[in-house]
Amino acid sequence: MTTAPARLQQALLEAPLDKDSGATPMQRQLHHRIKEAILDGRLAPGSRLPGSRALAEALSISRNTVTAAYDLLAAEGYVAPDRQGTRVATLSRPAPPHRHLQRGASPAPAVALRLNRIPASPPRTDASATLRPGVPALSHFPLAAWRRAVDRAIRRSGPSALGYGDPLGEPALRASIARHLGIARGVRCEAEQVIITEGAQEALALCVRLLTNPGDTAWVEDPGYRGAKAAMHAGDLHIAPLRIDGDGVIATEDDWKSPPRLVYTTPSHQYPAGAVLTVARRLELIAQARRHGAWIIEDDYDSEFRHAGEPIGAMQGLVAQAPVLYVGTFSKTMFPSLRLGFLVLPAALLAEMQTPLEEMLRGGHRYEQLALSEFIESGQFSRHLGRMRRLYRDRQQALREAIARHLQVPHMIEGGHCGLHLTVRLPASYPDRKIAAAARRYGISPYPLSGFALQPRPEDNGLVLGYGNTSAELFEPLMRRLSQLARAAQIS
The missing domain is CATH 3.40.640.10 (Type I PLP-dependent aspartate aminotransferase-like (Major domain))
Structure with missing residues (x-):
């Protein structure tokens, strides 16, 4: 029958410690290996670990390294020193996973039920994405x-x-x-x-x-x-x-x-x-x-x-x-x-x-x-607010003109007197979520209007276009692209 010291030495020697100068310190590697062997049951409670000198010789490392690893394991409660050496402590074991779970799968965490009522936002994009609302x-x-x-x-x-x-x-x-x-x-x-x-x-x-x-x-x-x-x-x-x-x-x-x-x-x-x-x-x-x-x-x-x-x-x-x-x-x-x-x-x-x-x-x-x-x-x-008001006023006007020239689908613009965005309502036959998802593939990040509604109605369909962090010279090519994507998404 293989003893605990022999099993540990065998396990450690099967996967040698990495002694490269840039690797994780030897003491930390040894500590991690022994801890994992205890937690996964390869070293049973009460098993005696090899003596520090014997293990150091077997692994060709410093005895001080082994002693330091043992001391840390003892401080954390994984092992307990006694007169005969160092033994594995008795630890509680997590219950085995339910039989219906696939091998390697984890049970669903018991999160608060209220979290299930919070819907996911549109996929996050970088602040530099064009037409993203809410970015100055x-x-x-x-x-x-x-x-x-x-x-x-x-x-x-x-x-x-x-x-x-x-x-x-x-x-x-x-x-x-x-x-x-x-x-x-x-x-x-x-x-x-x-x-x-x-x-x-x-x-x-x-x-x-x-x-x-x-x-x-x-x-x-x-x-x-x-x-x-x-x-x-x-x-x-x-x-x-x-x-x-x-x-x-x-x-x-x-x-x-x-x-x-x-x-x-x-x-x-x-x-x-x-x-x-x-x-x-x-x-x-x-x-x-x-x-x-x-x-x-x-x-x-x-x-x-x-x-x-x-x-x-x-x-x-x-x-x-x-x-x-x-x-x-x-x-x-x-x-x-x-x-x-x-x-x-x-x-x-x-x-x-x-x-x-x-x-x-x-x-x-x-x-x-x-x-x-x-x-x-x-x-x-x-002074900063004054400069930004002028900039956003000019950008909004440029966006309006680009929409009028290039968005070749039925639409209505809302929200033109304030802020950093315009809302463009579209007929329900142009699904806003589908258009927004297609636009993200081109680095364009409008938000679908229907995503802001708890109980979306057919009229809650459109695109929220942010102009705060998008240069005015980009509006015309962006509107041409959005127009193409909207026509491609149209439900006949």
């Missing part, structure tokens, strides 16, 4: 000015900003955002009402965690922003879609007979259709929310980039003490990888949420927050 003009960002702002933040703060900061965000940035929102968006808030988040998505998730319980109802625009639906699915909410028209989201008296806990809306520039929620509907939504104890999430999606006239004021500032949580992000106005957004809490909620927020959040991105505050206060942010 990255090559036009003033990197030199931003680098100087970051350098100043590091010099002024020194190593102290390497530690945890205020969990609700750097006070300087919160004050800068409050001042900017008051002037540019008509938001009514004090600095302490501004909570810094890791982008708009964390702000939406916070709204769900702070204001709802599993099973509560949330209304969302349909078609609408997928990230909002994902945050609500993750909170185990019941999601009720509300249709939109040219005046924004529609909430009727019948809808309010079963009132929601949350209402998600993008009133200044509906995403993706581009409608502006009228003042009459804004006031009615606020009044009904107050009457029924609901809270409105106002996602101020890319409303800084309005191409005709002044930016439309935020719904949050329309009336005093509105039941509105205002969400914003710097992903479009600055750049996506900055990962800084904000949530403006109603004053009535601030006292109740202060302690939970301080426990739930941790300060981070401190140099970036301080740099962004200085970027805003120095006027660089406003």
